[in-house]
Amino acid sequence: MATWFLIIIYLSFISLGIPDSLLGSAWPVLHLEIGAPFGSAGLISMIIAGGTIVSSLVSGSIIKKLGTGTITLISCCMTAGALLGFSFAPSLVWLAVLAIPLGLGGGAVDAALNHYVADNYKAHHMSWLHCFWGVGATAGPMIMSYYIANHNSWREGYSAVSIIQFGLVIILLVTLPLWKRVAKLHHAAEVGNSNETQSDGLEGSHTGISSPPAKVKVHPTRLKGVKFSLLAFLFYCGxxxxxxxxxxxxxxxxREVSAELAAGWISMYYGGITIGRLITGFVTLKISNRVLILAGQLIAALGGLLLLLPLPDVMTLVGLILIGLGLAPIYPGLLHETPARFGKENSAQLMGYQMAVAYTGTTLLPPLFGLIASGISISLFPAIVLAFLLLMMLSSEQVNRVLKRSRSEA
Structure with a gap:
């Protein structure tokens, strides 16, 4: 039963990834058809991310009332309906309105499933969970590319993804009792091991929910290194x-690439994230998170450099893939390092702050580049991407330096 249940969770995270990559793949032809300004993709992205932030912040109390399974079901219904609406949207205003339930639904699924897996499964399951987000994010541009190339229609691409989402809704509806049954089993295990900090075979919650936190003398945001950690999350998601x-x-x-080929190349970028996280799930047993994070940042920076240099188009594709591979271990690794860096007693609050700042990066930085591209040139894309990557690396490494100095002083 545990295996089948994990499959359901992974399928749910695939549904989270598919919509995340659709808008960018469709936008080169979408904005022309509906008469929207080129830079307005940033506005839609901001609304989606804003809804994600709101639903993530309130998800904790809602999960306690309704349960993870019910929240996931409702959220998938919202995203499926919003995607279907996108396929019929006649104008930018309609896209903006439909972006609200798309963001709210996506944020609720993200927070609920991250919390559930972190609280009940081992560390490598977290990497694989985000790997399946990559599966969905990779599939999105592939689907859109197919419909643009063969049917000359981005609307049919959105319709196809909506049908996939509604299929998942049916699966979640049928298996809803399984969520409640597994929740009871986990609760029984916690009660049976109430004198232990962790249950055998399961990783203790790195969000600090499974055990009461120690009394915190200093507010978590004032701990040494926290501000740089928040900046790393901001620039990562950005x-x-x-x-x-x-x-x-x-x-x-x-680069004068066709719209359908461009969508396929972005699919390869998300494929790099997916493959990287699949591999990361295996190597976390042998290599520390700190080493994986640094290695990922260097690989991503190399990819950004390939985009910036005046190289043949094929090297641009290689650069996108390297950026995806490099980004793969960073987000799960940074999340998993939180209790080790700042203490388990502070991790509960810091997890929420880090995810909120991460979504802020998703909300603000892409629209910021949209303004730059509209006012100056889209050709600045490689330089801006490389700058974000370097700022992320500097912030993350500064956390390590601050903590190392703090420990040596102690």
Whole structure:
């Protein structure tokens, strides 16, 4: 039963990834058909991310009332309906309205499933959970590319993804009792091991929910290194979403690649994230998170450099794939390092702050680049991406330096 249940969870995270990569893949042809300004993709992205932030912040109390399974079901219904609406949207205003339930539904699924897996399963399951997000994010541009190339219709691409989402809704509806049954089993295990900090075979919650936190003398945001950690999350999600949203437009506008080929190349970028997280799930048993995070940042920076240099188009594809591979271990690794860096007694609050700042990066940085591209040129895309990557690396490494200095002083 545990295996089948994990499959359901992974399928749910696939549904979270598919919509995240659709807008950027469709935008080169979408904005022309509906008469929207080129830079307005940033506005839609901001509304989606804003809804995600709101639903993530309130998800904790809602999960306690309704349960993870019910929240996931409701959220998938919202995203499926919003995607179906996108396929019929006649104007930018309609896209903006439909972006609200799309963001709210996506944020609720993200928070609920991250919490559930972190609280009940081992560390490698977290990497694989985000790997399946990559599966969905990779499939999105592939689906859109197919419908643009063969049917000359981005609307049919959105319709196809909506049908997939509604299929998942049916699966979740049928298996809803399984969520409640597994929740009871986990609760029984916790009660049976109430004198232990962790149950055998399961990883203790790195969000600090499974055991009462110790009394905190200093507010978590005042701990040494926390502000740099928050900046690392800001720039990580900023660069990941900027490449996903504007990569296809850069390829079409600056490199003169066809819209369907550009969507396929962005799919390869998300494929790099997916494959990287699949591999990360295995190597976490042998290599520390700190080493994986640094290695990922260096690989991503190399990919950004390949985009910046005047190289043949094939090297642009290689650069996108390297950025995806490099980004793969960073987000799960940073999340998992939180209790080790700042203490389990502070991790509960810091997890929420880090995810909120991460979504803020998704909300603000892609629209910021949209303004730059509209006012100056889309050709600045490689330089901005590389700058975000370097700022993320500097912030993350500064956390390590601050903590090392703090421990040596102690």
């Amino acid at each position: 660069v990941e979403s900027t490449v996903g949203l504007w990569g296809a437009s850069y390829l079409v506008g600056a």
